[in-house]
Amino acid sequence: MVCIAFAGGGTGGHIYPGLAVAEKLKNLLGQGCRIIWIGSTRGKDRAIVEGASPSSVASPSSMALEFFGIPAGKLRRYFTLRTIPDSFRVAAGFFAARSILKKQRVQLLFSKGGFVSVPPCAAAASLGIPVFTHESDFSPGLATRLNLRFVRRTGGRVFTAYEDTAAFLPAALRGRVTVSGNPVRPVFRSADPVKGRAFLGLAADERLLVVLGGSQGAQELNALVRASLDNLRRHYTVLHQYGPEQEWDMPKTERYIPLPYINEEMPHVLAAAELVVGRSGAGTVWESAAVGKPMILIPLSGSGTRGDQVENARFFERAGAAQVLLGADANGENLSRLVSALAEDPLKRSAMADAARQTGALDGASIIGDSLNKYIMEMGGSN
Numbered sequence: 001m002v003c004i005a006f007a008g009g010g011t012g013g014h015i016y017p018g019l020a021v022a023e024k025l026k027n028l029l030g031q032g033c034r035i036i037w038i039g040s041t042r043g044k045d046r047a048i049v050e051g052a053s054p055s056s057v058a059s060p061s062s063m064a065l066e067f068f069g070i071p072a073g074k075l076r077r078y079f080t081l082r083t084i085p086d087s088f089r090v091a092a093g094f095f096a097a098r099s100i101l102k103k104q105r106v107q108l109l110f111s112k113g114g115f116v117s118v119p120p121c122a123a124a125a126s127l128g129i130p131v132f133t134h135e136s137d138f139s140p141g142l143a144t145r146l147n148l149r150f151v152r153r154t155g156g157r158v159f160t161a162y163e164d165t166a167a168f169l170p171a172a173l174r175g176r177v178t179v180s181g182n183p184v185r186p187v188f189r190s191a192d193p194v195k196g197r198a199f200l201g202l203a204a205d206e207r208l209l210v211v212l213g214g215s216q217g218a219q220e221l222n223a224l225v226r227a228s229l230d231n232l233r234r235h236y237t238v239l240h241q242y243g244p245e246q247e248w249d250m251p252k253t254e255r256y257i258p259l260p261y262i263n264e265e266m267p268h269v270l271a272a273a274e275l276v277v278g279r280s281g282a283g284t285v286w287e288s289a290a291v292g293k294p295m296i297l298i299p300l301s302g303s304g305t306r307g308d309q310v311e312n313a314r315f316f317e318r319a320g321a322a323q324v325l326l327g328a329d330a331n332g333e334n335l336s337r338l339v340s341a342l343a344e345d346p347l348k349r350s351a352m353a354d355a356a357r358q359t360g361a362l363d364g365a366s367i368i369g370d371s372l373n374k375y376i377m378e379m380g381g382s383n
Helices: 016-032 045-050 083-103 115-126 142-154 163-168 171-176 186-190 193-200 219-232 266-272 282-290 308-318 332-343 346-360 364-379
Strands: 002-008 033-040 066-070 108-113 131-135 158-160 177-179 208-212 237-241 256-259 275-278 295-297 322-324
Touching (some): 002 115, 016 033, 016 045, 016 108, 016 186, 016 282, 033 115, 045 066, 066 083, 115 131, 131 364, 142 171, 171 177, 193 208, 219 237, 275 282, 282 346, 322 346
Parallel strands (some): 002 033, 002 108, 131 158, 208 275, 275 295
């Protein structure tokens, strides 16, 4: 039996796409494939991985992933007092991951990114285990840049969500790039708006605007909802995911539904939406595109970010699938104006939805799963 390790975590955006690939591999290899996940001992990595609900494997129990936690330290481009203890955690994570890979007899490692993925990739390379990685954003983050050396050393492959991402990679690796899009769980491609409406208690003709701040919420986006809610409710019932770690004092009222977090129902809720407003993390934009929804994107920007959300947002804007509010333009007045304009222009919404659907049609889970399966077969199959 072949054993494949997945590595990544820190946020749902580094885990859910990996789970979509894992599900695809399970469908391809069945009982001949054992998949383990290496993530952080801290945070919600274990809960997300072990709570994964398969949508297409024949037996739900066959999709269950074994989770192995390792110490994880944040990677920084600058020095702070936390750099030293985090460096020790990274080193400890390397040795823990190396022990896991050896004991579990892992034959291939797939990294979905995040700082927790670096020690397992380094450990895999030290053991001669092929390393494959996927970058969700338009330009690669620090973790991916570090992991590229392990991909190159072991003869692995780089998967990217965007074709232009290859230009950011070392020249020696550009021939080892596969453009896959961002993997989304299969349930998004078969999501049922009727289920989404039933979950929210909406009538069949009720227009729905979904506001997403990501799994951690977004203070700026929450403030924009507060400033523009009365105007938004003129056109829509507003579902507002404000984030489980955010304090929120606006209760549910007529045409306003605040929820800290939406999990299994999210695909169906998005399918029921007429318009999506959100940050432009990879998960938000690609899941919205997979269900063909026009978007108003308000990317995280400024000195506290490397600009990846701005790059993602501009890509979908150029594709015709989104409109973007950035920096000082991201205010309640402009959000109200954009929502009103789109609410009153069904032809514009339809064109944006078509553009989103076309972009999101790239099935990352299948592309990556098929590629990994081919590599496994060339290694000698699952026996």
